[in-house]
Amino acid sequence: MTDSTTAQTSLHVIVVGAGAAGISAARSLQDTGCRVTILEARDRIGGRVQTAYDLAPHPVELGAEYIHGANVVTWDMVRQFNLTTVSDVTKDDFHIYFGDRIHSGDDKSRIPSFHLVDTYEDIAIDWVEQGRPDASVHDVVTKWAELNNADLSPDLQRLVNSRVSAREGGDWARLGVHGMYEQNDNPGGNFRIKEGYTALLEQAVAGLNVTLNTPVQSILWSQDGVQIHSTTGQTFAADRALVTLPLGVLQAQDVRFTPSLPPEKQAAINGLGAGHVDKIAMRFRERFWPQDMAGVLTTLQSQIWWRPGWRRDDEAPLLMAIIGGDAALHFESLGADAVPEALDHLSAMFGENARKHFEAGRFISWGTDRWSKTGYSYGLVNGAGLRDQLAQPVDDILFFAGEATHVTHSGTVHGAIESGARAAHEILKPEKLKADS
Numbered sequence: 001m002t003d004s005t006t007a008q009t010s011l012h013v014i015v016v017g018a019g020a021a022g023i024s025a026a027r028s029l030q031d032t033g034c035r036v037t038i039l040e041a042r043d044r045i046g047g048r049v050q051t052a053y054d055l056a057p058h059p060v061e062l063g064a065e066y067i068h069g070a071n072v073v074t075w076d077m078v079r080q081f082n083l084t085t086v087s088d089v090t091k092d093d094f095h096i097y098f099g100d101r102i103h104s105g106d107d108k109s110r111i112p113s114f115h116l117v118d119t120y121e122d123i124a125i126d127w128v129e130q131g132r133p134d135a136s137v138h139d140v141v142t143k144w145a146e147l148n149n150a151d152l153s154p155d156l157q158r159l160v161n162s163r164v165s166a167r168e169g170g171d172w173a174r175l176g177v178h179g180m181y182e183q184n185d186n187p188g189g190n191f192r193i194k195e196g197y198t199a200l201l202e203q204a205v206a207g208l209n210v211t212l213n214t215p216v217q218s219i220l221w222s223q224d225g226v227q228i229h230s231t232t233g234q235t236f237a238a239d240r241a242l243v244t245l246p247l248g249v250l251q252a253q254d255v256r257f258t259p260s261l262p263p264e265k266q267a268a269i270n271g272l273g274a275g276h277v278d279k280i281a282m283r284f285r286e287r288f289w290p291q292d293m294a295g296v297l298t299t300l301q302s303q304i305w306w307r308p309g310w311r312r313d314d315e316a317p318l319l320m321a322i323i324g325g326d327a328a329l330h331f332e333s334l335g336a337d338a339v340p341e342a343l344d345h346l347s348a349m350f351g352e353n354a355r356k357h358f359e360a361g362r363f364i365s366w367g368t369d370r371w372s373k374t375g376y377s378y379g380l381v382n383g384a385g386l387r388d389q390l391a392q393p394v395d396d397i398l399f400f401a402g403e404a405t406h407v408t409h410s411g412t413v414h415g416a417i418e419s420g421a422r423a424a425h426e427i428l429k430p431e432k433l434k435a436d437s
Helices: 003-009 020-031 074-080 105-110 116-129 137-147 154-168 177-181 197-204 247-252 263-271 325-350 353-357 386-391 413-436
Strands: 012-016 035-039 085-087 094-098 101-103 190-193 216-222 225-230 235-238 240-243 256-258 272-275 277-284 295-298 304-306 318-324 358-364 376-379 398-400
Touching (some): 116 137, 137 177, 154 318, 154 325, 247 272, 263 386, 272 386, 318 325, 325 353, 376 386, 398 413
Parallel strands (some): 094 295
Antiparallel strands (some): 216 225
16 A cells, blocks of 8 residues: 555545535545545435436436536446436427417517527627626626617516526526626536436445434534534544535525634625525426427516426426526515416416316425525626635635536536535645655
């Protein structure tokens, strides 16, 4: 055994959180010889990845839905675990609810300035590349519309914001163009894992030491290592701690750090947006929507609906809404009335057949979930650079991972996976340097 391997094997790391980032980091660390303990508050692994197997004959994603892109790191795991995928919709498969009716095909192009639904990101990129100061997506698109005599009606503004807030995590009035510019596209389309995202993470976590139902209450850290206290009264000691808590939990200060985190770390936590992104699953006795409609983008507060079973042979008559920003806050405020309001929206779009065939609904509120308080993060105006700041280690004792720490692929599972691998490398690097010296 080499000195380098001995140094790494002797290291004990506690990973806080058994989501995609925590599992990725723990796997990398354990495979290198570290002793790793994962502490997870929930009674399951996965974090904001959660697949339901009781809503339909096929898996239904209650959290993260897609593999975004044809060449991202998630594919390595798909191949490793012999999982299968199905390609998702293109924009041509989506219908539009605008002006109190459904538009499809060429009819969509007749909506005044409809192209802004697809080009808002290009407009924002042009703004940044022209060297202009940070501003909200709303202000930049509005300015562009004024200069180009585009018809930015209230309905079109609602339509664009539905796309932006469900996709990015925050309303376009708060989403900063400079932070959005940091993000990279993932070409190749979107894909669902046929067996469900949970199946992927359950295989990835096999052989790792995970302690469930153990919410972390406080982290005491020094050059001697870390002591972590849980709400269950347990104390865990280790050489290093890797924190993968969602941004909303960090902002709420549900976990106390002693000493406090450095000012620049706290500034990064507070300076990013913890997007409230929720879902509503609605099951019906039979399909009442057009067969060629994979989804519908709306001007309603339910924002975007899609078919979780799209392109599956065993597709159930199920629709899923994904809702972000202020619209998510609205549904969260409704509590038990969230599903009835969602049904009202479907009835407004498709008529009384929606109510006639309705069987059951489920509201999945990630924004109010005790252990997430976030759907996914987004960049506020003047928030560019804060993700990198959030990712930085503290005195080579505390390390940070999670989708919010990924500069170019936040809000994605592959971004979380990559952040875990990055943090594991950061933990191991000082140990290797010590061993080599």
